[in-house]
Each structure stands twice: as structure tokens, then as C-alpha cells.
Amino acid sequence: MTTNRTESRLTAAAGAVADLGEEYEHEPVPPHARKSLLSVCSVWFGFPMNLGNAVFGGVIVYNLGFLTGAAAIVLGNLVLFGYVGALSWLAGRTGENFTQQTARTFGTLGARLPAAFLSTVVIGWYSFQIGLSGTSLQQALGWATLWGALAGGVFFVALTVVGIRALSLLGLIATPLFVVLAAVAVGYGIGDASLGSALSYEGPGTAMSFGAAMSIVIAGFSDSGTMTADFTRWAKSGRAAVTAAACAFPFANCVSFLVGGLVVAVGGATDPGSNGGGFLGLLMGHGPLLTTLAVVFVFANLGSVAAHCLYNGAVGWSALTPARMRPLAVVLGAVGLVAALTGVWAHFVDWLNLLGIFVPPIGAVLITDQLLLRRRAANRPAVTYRLPALMSWVLGAGAATLAHYLLPGTVDALVGIVVAVCAYAALERALRPALPGAEPARAAVRA
Numbered sequence: 001m002t003t004n005r006t007e008s009r010l011t012a013a014a015g016a017v018a019d020l021g022e023e024y025e026h027e028p029v030p031p032h033a034r035k036s037l038l039s040v041c042s043v044w045f046g047f048p049m050n051l052g053n054a055v056f057g058g059v060i061v062y063n064l065g066f067l068t069g070a071a072a073i074v075l076g077n078l079v080l081f082g083y084v085g086a087l088s089w090l091a092g093r094t095g096e097n098f099t100q101q102t103a104r105t106f107g108t109l110g111a112r113l114p115a116a117f118l119s120t121v122v123i124g125w126y127s128f129q130i131g132l133s134g135t136s137l138q139q140a141l142g143w144a145t146l147w148g149a150l151a152g153g154v155f156f157v158a159l160t161v162v163g164i165r166a167l168s169l170l171g172l173i174a175t176p177l178f179v180v181l182a183a184v185a186v187g188y189g190i191g192d193a194s195l196g197s198a199l200s201y202e203g204p205g206t207a208m209s210f211g212a213a214m215s216i217v218i219a220g221f222s223d224s225g226t227m228t229a230d231f232t233r234w235a236k237s238g239r240a241a242v243t244a245a246a247c248a249f250p251f252a253n254c255v256s257f258l259v260g261g262l263v264v265a266v267g268g269a270t271d272p273g274s275n276g277g278g279f280l281g282l283l284m285g286h287g288p289l290l291t292t293l294a295v296v297f298v299f300a301n302l303g304s305v306a307a308h309c310l311y312n313g314a315v316g317w318s319a320l321t322p323a324r325m326r327p328l329a330v331v332l333g334a335v336g337l338v339a340a341l342t343g344v345w346a347h348f349v350d351w352l353n354l355l356g357i358f359v360p361p362i363g364a365v366l367i368t369d370q371l372l373l374r375r376r377a378a379n380r381p382a383v384t385y386r387l388p389a390l391m392s393w394v395l396g397a398g399a400a401t402l403a404h405y406l407l408p409g410t411v412d413a414l415v416g417i418v419v420a421v422c423a424y425a426a427l428e429r430a431l432r433p434a435l436p437g438a439e440p441a442r443a444a445v446r447a
Contacts, residue, residue: 023163023325024233025318028095034236037243039168043231045247046171046304048221049178051278052132053253054260056220058269058277060213061261063205066198072210073257076217077250079414083218083360084225085245086367091229092241098227098312099319102362104377105369110385112320114362114393119316121223121355122309123336129306130156130340136280136298141291149340155299156306157333160314161326164234167307174304175252177297182259185279188286189268198265205273209409217257218413219356221249226363227312310336357404360413361396361420365389368424376428388427396420 022033061069091101098118103111133152134145159166232241260277263269269277283294314329321328369377369389400416 021163021165023315024095025097025315025325028097028100029233030095031236033234034095035164035168035234037235037240040232040235040240040244041247042168042171042175043164043234043308044171044228044244045252046167046174047224047308048248048253049175049256050301050305051136051280051298052129052302052305053220053256054182054263055276055278056216057257057260058264058272058275059205059260060208060216060257060276061201061264062203062269062272062276063208064210064213065202066200066261066265068210069203069213069261070258072213073217073254073261074250076214077254077257079214079218079411080221080225080249080253081246083363083367083417084221084228084249085242086371087226087363088228088232088235088241088245089238090366090370091232092235092238095233096229097233097315097319098229099316101229101366101370103382105366105386106389107383107385110390113390115316115320118223118227118359118362119313119320121359122227122312122316123332124339125223126156126306126309126313126333127336127339129302129309130337133298133302133306134340136302137295141284141295146341149337152299152302152306153333153337153340156303156310157330159303159307160310160329160333163325164231164311167231167304167311170300170304170307174300177293177300178256181283181293181297182279184290185282186259186262186266186268188282189263189279190266195262195266198262201265203264207273211409211411214411215356215413217253218360218411221253222355222359222363222413224308224312225249226359226366227316230312230315231308356412357400357416358397361393361400361416364396364417364420365392365424368392368421369428372421373425373428388424388431391427392420392424395423 024030024033057069057073060072063069064072087101091097094101096104099111099115102115105111106114130149130153134143134147134149137143137148137151138145159170228245232244235241235244259279263277263279263282264272268279268282269275270281280294280298283290283297285291310329310333311325313332314325317323317332318325318328396416396419399419400412403410403415404412
């Protein structure tokens with residue numbers, strides 16, 4: 001009897017997982033499984049419209065002033081649109097996830113390095129959101145940070161396990177909630193100031209250059225932006241995928257950064273040099289309804305970031321292994337939760353510097369190979385590794401590192417992108433005829 005009950009429970013659990021739908025971790029998304037334009041757009045526009053970006057936007061405006069800071073925010077987002085839009089177009093045409101996309105350029109074995117690197121990096125952002133949920137609830141409601149982080153971690157993992165459908169639905173909820181509550185917060189924070197006076201806000205900070213501000217904007221989404229294929233592979237065409245990317249960059253990402261900048265410019269921020277434009281505190285103390293909405297907002301808003309990052313990591317590692325996305329989401333979610341509880345998430349500035357230096361050259365190599373030089377790559381046989389791609393990534397990241405430390409004020413990500421593009425074009429031409437190890441792959445990575 002006990003055995004029968006156990007078998008019944010296992011069968012029911014397996015049926016429940018099957019009902020969640022196929023995530024196509026190990027193969028391109030087939031045409032019949034592609035999603036509507038609204039569904040794919042909601043995945044992307046719900047992602048960048050978050051509290052963390054408002055914090056960063058406030059820090060930028062505090063150091064540069066509102067108009068100059070806004071210019072840095074807009075220009076950084078235009079760079080992101082070109083970068084993420086190109087990678088999205090490729091994904092919409094092929095249905096391939098990021099790891100599969102990378103294997104075509106770096107080789108079936110060579111792709112393991114950038115794919116594993118990025119699939120791990122995004123778990124850092126997931127961990128950051130867990131920590132931020134704990135501190136946000138502690139500041140707003142007096143909850144113990146530990147319990148707030150645990151509640152957030154469990155909720156974020158549950159969202160990710162549901163898959164792409166949950167990310168789409170969450171975007172439809174989190175985005176209007178952000179817009180409405182941000183407007184309310186600005187209204188409470190404006191005090192005796194005016195929106196007109198915000199335009200003339202010059203900012204007393206001096207710790208950031210215009211280039212550094214652009215670098216923060218680009219670096220904040222260089223990881224999941226490079227892995228956009230995990231989301232936009234669900235689009236029905238390359239054009240639909242670019243449209244979805246445009247909903248995030250420049251639209252949603254600009255809104256979230258500028259809201260934070262506006263909170264600082266009207267005088268509504270507390271310690272803007274450190275806390276930027278975080279506006280959750282402005283929503284507290286105005287009655288139980290608004291407080292309840294603010295708590296829902298914390299979980300929905302931070303969840304829209306955490307679940308996306310965990311999804312990137314789980315899809316990436318499942319494509320590199322025989323494992324499926326959902327069990328890996330649970331395992332990686334637990335790892336990220338432990339990291340958050342150790343406090344490592346607090347070093348977000350160092351994390352952003354790492355992303356802006358090492359990640360954009362990966363996408364630059366992919367775009368150059370599969371878009372700019374696509375005719376040369378069209379009939380290329382699969383190989384185990386491709387030295388031009390790997391070397392160009394190293395050269396681009398090296399150039400961005402030198403720019404960061406020796407040329408303060410430059411946009412590190414742009415330096416890395418330009419050098420990687422030029423290096424790949426030159427190395428592809430120079431090394432392709434004589435590459436050792438360019439033999440067809442005997443055992444392809446599951447990518």
C-alpha cells in the first residue's frame with residue numbers, strides 16, 4: 001500500500017512538472033512553440049524596471065547632475081540596444097539559447113568557457129537580489145534581514161521553476177506596479193521642490209565621470225543582455241526579438257534609472273551618495289494599503305530580476321550538461337541563497353566592474369562572427385574550438401581592463417567591444433586557413 005502511494009505521488013509530481021511545459025534546454029525552440037510578441041516583450045521589459053536600477057540612477061545623478069546624468073543613462077542604453085538587439089535578432093532567427101549560440105562561434109568545446117563563466121556570473125546578480133530583498137524589507141517593515149532574504153529566495157526559485165511563462169506573467173505585473181509606485185514615491189519626495197527645479201539639479205558628488213556613469217549603465221545588463229538568446233529565442237522572428245529587446249533598452253531601463261535620478265534631484269533620497277535613488281522608504285508610513293502594496297512590490301520587482309538571472313544560469317548550465325533546467329534552478333537557487341546570507345552580494349560595485357570588463361567582448365565576438373561576417377560562417381563545419389573567437393575575447397577583455405585602470409573616464413565596455421570586433425575580424429582572416437584543431441568535432445557539447 002505504501003509503495004503504491006509513493007508511486008502515485010511520484011507520478012503526480014512528474015505530471016505537474018510536465019504541465020509546466022518544455023524549456024528546450026538542449027535544442028532550439030521549434031517554430032510551433034514560439035511565443036507571441038507581447039509574451040516575449042513582457043519578459044524583457046519587466047526585467048530592467050527594478051529598484052536596483054533606481055539606486056544606480058540616483059548615484060549617477062548625484063555625481064553628474066540631472067541633465068548630464070540623464071545623458072549618460074540614455075547613451076548607455078542606446079549602446080545596450082545595439083548590442084542586445086543584434087544578439088536578439090540572431091536568437092529570434094535560430095531559436096538557439098545562449099550556449100547553443102556560443103558553440104557556433106567559439107566551438108563545441110571552446111564555448112564551455114564563456115558559457116560557464118556567464119552562467120555562473122548571473123547567479124551573483126540573483127544573490128544580490130536576495131540580499132536586497134532582505135535589507136529592503138528590514139528597512140521598510142523592520143523584518144529580520146535573514147527572514148526577508150529567505151522568503152525572497154524561496155519565492156524567486158519557485159518563479160524560475162515554472163519557466164518562461166512565469167517570467168512573462170511577472171513582467172506584466174511588475175512593470176505597471178513600478179510605474180505607479182514610482183510616481184507616488186516621487187510625489188511624496190518632492191516636498192517644496194518642483195519637477196522644473198530637478199532639471200537644474202547639479203549634484204554635489206564628484207566621484208564619477210561621464211564615462212564611468214555610462215559604464216555602470218552598460219555593465220548592469222551586460223551579463224543577461226549577452227545571454228538575451230535565452231529569452232528572445234522564444235520570439236517568432238528576428239524582428240520580433242529585436243522589438244522585445246527594445247522594450248528593455250532603451251525604454252524600461254531608462255525609466256528605472258531616470259526615476260532614481262529624479263528622486264535624488266527633487267530631494268527625496270536619504271544619503272544619495274550611497275543609497276542613490278532607492279524610493280521604497282518614501283512609500284512607508286502612509287497607511288496599510290500603500291504599505292501592503294510596497295511589500296508586494298518588493299517581491300514582484302526584485303523577483304523580476306532574480307528569476308530572470310536564475311533562469312539564465314539554469315538554462316546555461318543545463319545546456320552544458322545532461323541535466324534539465326528545473327532541477328538545476330533549485331540547486332543554483334540554494335547556492336545563491338547561501339552566498340546572499342554571507343553578505344557577498346554587498347560588493348556590487350566590484351561586481352559591475354567585472355561585468356563591464358569581461359562580458360561585452362563575448363557578445364562582440366558573437367555579433368561579428370554571426371552577423372557582420374555571417375557569409376563566411378554560413379557553411380563552416382562544426383569544430384571543437386575556434387582560436388580567433390577565444391583570442392578576441394581575451395584581447396577585448398584585456399583592453400577593457402587596461403582602459404579601466406590606466407584611462408579613467410573611458411567607457412570600459414565600449415573599449416572591450418571595439419577591440420574584440422577588430423581583433424576577431426583580423427584573426428579570422430589571418431588564422432583561419434592554418435588553424436590546428438579545426439577538425440570536425442567528434443563529440444559535440446550538448447549545446
